[in-house]
Amino acid sequence: MKFLYFVSIALLLGTAASLPVAPKGDPVKAIQGLVGRILSQEWVDKFSYEVIPATSDGFDVFEVDTDNKANRPVFRGNNGVALASAFNYYLKYYCYCSVSWGLNSTGDQLKLPSTLPLPSKGKRVIFPNRYRYYQNVCTVSYSMAWWDWNRWEREIDWMAMNGLNLILSFTGQEVAWYFSYTLIGLTDEELDQYFSGPAFLAWQRMGNIRGWAGPLDKGWIYVQYYLQKTIFEQTRTFGMINVFPGFSGHVPKGLLRLYPDSNFTRATQWGHFGTEYSEDYLLEPTDSQFLGVAQTYYKLLIFYFGGTDHVYNADTYNEMQPSSTDLNFLKESNAAIYNAMKSVDPNATFLMQGWLFRNEAGFWTNERIKAYLSGVPNDDMIILDLSSEQVPIWSKTESFFGKPFIWCMLHNYGGIRGIYGNLTTIGNDPIDARLVNGSTMVGVGMTPEAIEHNPIMYDLMGEMSWRSEKVEAVMSWVEDYARRRYGTMTNNIRNAWTLLLNGAYQFHWSWQIKSLLVRHPEFNMAFDKRFATFNIATAWSYLVTDAVNDNADPKVGPLLYDIVDIGRQVIVNTFADVYTIYTNAYSSYMSKKNSNVYTAMKDLAKSWTTMFEDLDGLLGSNANFLLGTWINDARKSAQPGTSSSAVDRIEFNARNQITMWGPNENIEDYAAKEWSGLVSSYYAQRWKLFINTIDESIMNDKAFNKTAYESMLFTLEKNWGEKIEAYPTTPTGDTIELSNKLMQKYYHNIDYVNAKYMSKMDADIPSDDLYGGAVNLWANTTEQYVVLCEMNPSCVGFSFSYVNKNPKMVSFKTKVSGITVEKGRMLYVKH
Incomplete structure (x- = not known):
């Protein structure tokens, strides 16, 4: 770490023009490595791989075809991501296989045919989305906080196979922050009070909290730094664009000691954390010291990671409000963040999450949104419409007033478990958003706060990276998905997924x-x-x-x-x-x-x-x-x-x-x-x-x-x-x-012939005393109430209103002897 410190000092004597840029790598080598990892090394030579040009207007393209000379499948693409997408398409639609999340590859079903199918007619796909974005700023803490290189390599392969080419690269950034603030003059004690523990870095980075569960061990910073260097190199071999963290103005309290005359704003309390761990300090972007701090940080960031792909994410007002409603102030604040990027990297693009416009909707009127965004030229900014599948902002802001935006599926918050999602929305709305007159949509994205759940949602969202038409027959797609996932299709599997599609997978998150x-x-x-x-x-x-x-x-x-x-x-x-x-x-x-x-x-x-x-x-x-x-x-x-x-x-x-x-x-x-x-x-x-x-x-x-x-x-x-x-x-x-x-x-499954229940109600425990009229239960069919009654040794029965409104219950009543209906209620009693 001392070596890095001295290198940092030497670096500041140079200029951004001398910074190294890592090569993009060999796409064929990248896809061959991926095939070897997903299938095994012996499979690599059973396919052909060819690099083809992108479209004349720069859109990615992949092809799945037959190499007639070698008599084997061939995958073609203009970069590693396109080639990996072709490989994934072949696995899914020719071999009925599936690659998904799962510890030690337990999410994969890779029972390939003994004789590989040869496409009789080539498949050519032009990606309609220039950008296919991945990750939320929270994902790195909720799901990825403890990953090693093996887990990261697997995820990069999954990204490539799902067509993702714009990747949030936030791992290991603390090395740049630590040495930036050290060079400026902050002490280790001041930084220990600033950096949060490793499970909470996402929110410290966004200025929501500081110091909680710290101090951050410097050895951990060192490990994460080298891990990120490897991640960066690997993603670039596939032709992915890495999004680096930008400087948005959130700083340690110690900076007040160094710049006592500067304009600092205390953020509002976040997450009930109080003043000890929240109410962070924001060095206002319009302050004269902002540019110098930002430049120090950007130079170190680019140096440490060996280059840049020129895209930086900065969210100054994540779940907090600006200190002023003045429209010119809002414009100048965003302009200052952008200009700081540009001063170090003339090719910089500013990527911003649009979450603030949803989370603080009361503050962000269209007039204020327009003013804030106007501080950055349209061609140098991309907005992530972070939860388009639930609350799209693009449709309320005239496509973010001309700024390019990415239609994103947020889906999950905090990594909580639950079977849910809206497959119909995912298979249709991104197409509609792109085709709307005047739309500035430039891509689709997956922005869950956490991953490794509800794999069907992410399988379909991965396909939306290359699909140019809607998924009209969603049930047909789901059946194909289930066949790929399990390696077979039976009536039971079809029935199971029909129930899931028509129930849990037709609703948004709540x-x-x-x-x-x-x-x-x-x-x-x-x-x-x-x-x-x-x-x-x-x-x-x-x-x-x-x-x-x-x-x-x-x-x-x-x-x-x-x-x-x-x-x-x-x-x-x-x-x-x-x-x-x-x-x-x-x-x-x-x-x-x-x-x-x-x-x-x-x-x-x-x-x-x-x-x-x-x-x-x-x-x-x-x-x-x-x-x-x-x-x-x-x-x-x-x-x-x-x-x-x-x-x-x-x-x-x-x-x-x-x-x-x-x-x-x-x-x-x-x-x-x-x-x-x-x-x-x-x-x-x-x-x-x-x-x-x-x-x-x-x-x-x-x-x-x-x-x-x-x-x-x-x-x-x-x-x-x-x-x-x-x-x-x-x-x-x-x-x-x-x-x-x-x-x-x-x-x-109720046995209608040998019913276990009869119409004898124990008056000592009126059913409504236990079941509250069944108004607030999950259960909505008679079978479910039988289950609940069976689970409770003291249950003697239950009541259910609205019998006549449910045809299944009416038919149930006619088939089971010993059931009585009294005043619109059906009564069940244990033997």
Whole structure:
């Protein structure tokens, strides 16, 4: 690190014109390396590879054809990304194979035919999108914080195969910041108070927080720097454009000591972090010192990483507001950020996230947006319309008033789990946006806050990089996707994905998609009821049945992943129903003091405990759902020889981000994960405390003591976050065997001939006391209520309104003896 320091001083004596620029590399060599990694080295020579020119107007192109001389498939493209896209197209549409996320390639299905198919008619694709962008500024913390080179190399291959060519390159940037501020005159103590811990760097970089979970170990900075150099070199071999972090004005407090007369603005408090870790300092871009600080940073950044692709991301007002509404001030602020880039790199392009225009919509009127953007020439700026699939800004701002923009799918926040997304929107809206009269759209992008979930959404979004027409028949595309993913197509697979497409994958993300199981336990918790548990459970049963009967290969990694993920969703949905039943029963007991209701609550609490065990066991059977991997990777990310206390601090970072997210439950459970180990050791213990506190209030005949409960819960969470404890990093148990067992428990096909229920209602426990009229449950079919009743040993029945509005229920009534309908209600009772 001392060597880098002295090099930095020498560098500042030179000029930007002397900075080295790395070569782009050999596209054929790049694709051959990729094929060898994805398939194996022996496959490399079974294909031909040719470099062809881009279109006359500079758009990328790929071809899949037959090399008649060598009698083998040939992939053609104008760069490495285009060649990789051709390879992926061939795998998907000629071999029915799939490459997706999954630890140790468990997301791949690569059962290629013994004789490779030769295209009878060549396929030529011209990318309609000049840019295909990837990553959110948060992704590097929520998903990539602990990655090593092997994981990064795999992701770069995935990027290339999905046509992505504009890549956020934020790893390792702290080396440039550290030496920039050191050269300017800040001390290590001042920088230790500034840099956040490695799990929270994304928000420190954006000026939201400072110092939390730090100090940042300098050995970690060193490791990340060399990792980024390797990433940068590899992406360039494919012809990808790297987006480097720009200087947006957020600075350490120590700069006030050096520039006491400069104009600094305190940011508003972010995430309830308070003044100790938030309210960062912004050196106003219009201040006279801004340019000098920026130039120091840009020169070091470009030097350390061996060149630049001339695109820089800067977001000065991410989730905060400017200090003035004056239109000229807004224009000059953005112009100053742009001019600082240009002063070091004359070819600079300013890339900006459009999130601020959505997040602070009350501030950013169209007049202010237009003024702010006018500070930068149109040709030198690109806007990421960060969540176009949910709240497009381009359509409200006349295509960002002439600025080129990229239509992006955000989809996920914080890495929370849930089966959801809108495939129809993804397959149609990017095409519409590009064809609108006057549109300035120049590309599409994937901008999730976290990755490695809902792979179908990203498979289709990858295709939108090269598709020029809408995906009109979405179900047909989904069937092809399922066949590629599992290596086969059966009626059960088709039925499963029909249910998923028509349910979970026709909705956009909602804050309430996060399951109750991973949320801070309390009363009156709302949850999203749009995704029918019975439909998801039925899809689960179809896939499990095929795997059990060997209709679908039970060893295929993607099938195992989907079975675990869908089963996870079924259990957490059912958990929400049990929560509703339990809290309704508590309210009933406190008003009526019915001892039978209390007995039912005790029995239901036992079922709840079993549910945690079931979920943790199911998740633990698959390598992609293990807490141990996250924590182990965090510890391994430290530089060899790092002190044990510094490594322990990295583990604290890993634990805190996915739980309390801050010192005082600041944005608690935002990055919650349903992972084996986390379910049993953290979430289950929180809910156990909640139930025990309720039980104690009943036993003492007192109201629920929320203050005492919250204090105990905080202590539990804090203690867990500060533990140093290893968790399994390898799966245990047989996924199919476990799933089949749990499916029988959480999903019932009602036997109409041998009905298990009769019309005898125990008057001691009116059904509405347990089920609250069934108004707030996930369940929306009779079968689901039978499952819930089976889970509760004290359940004697339930009621359901609106019977006559559901044809299935009417037909159910006619087929099962012993069912009575009284005043529009259907009554079920256990034998």
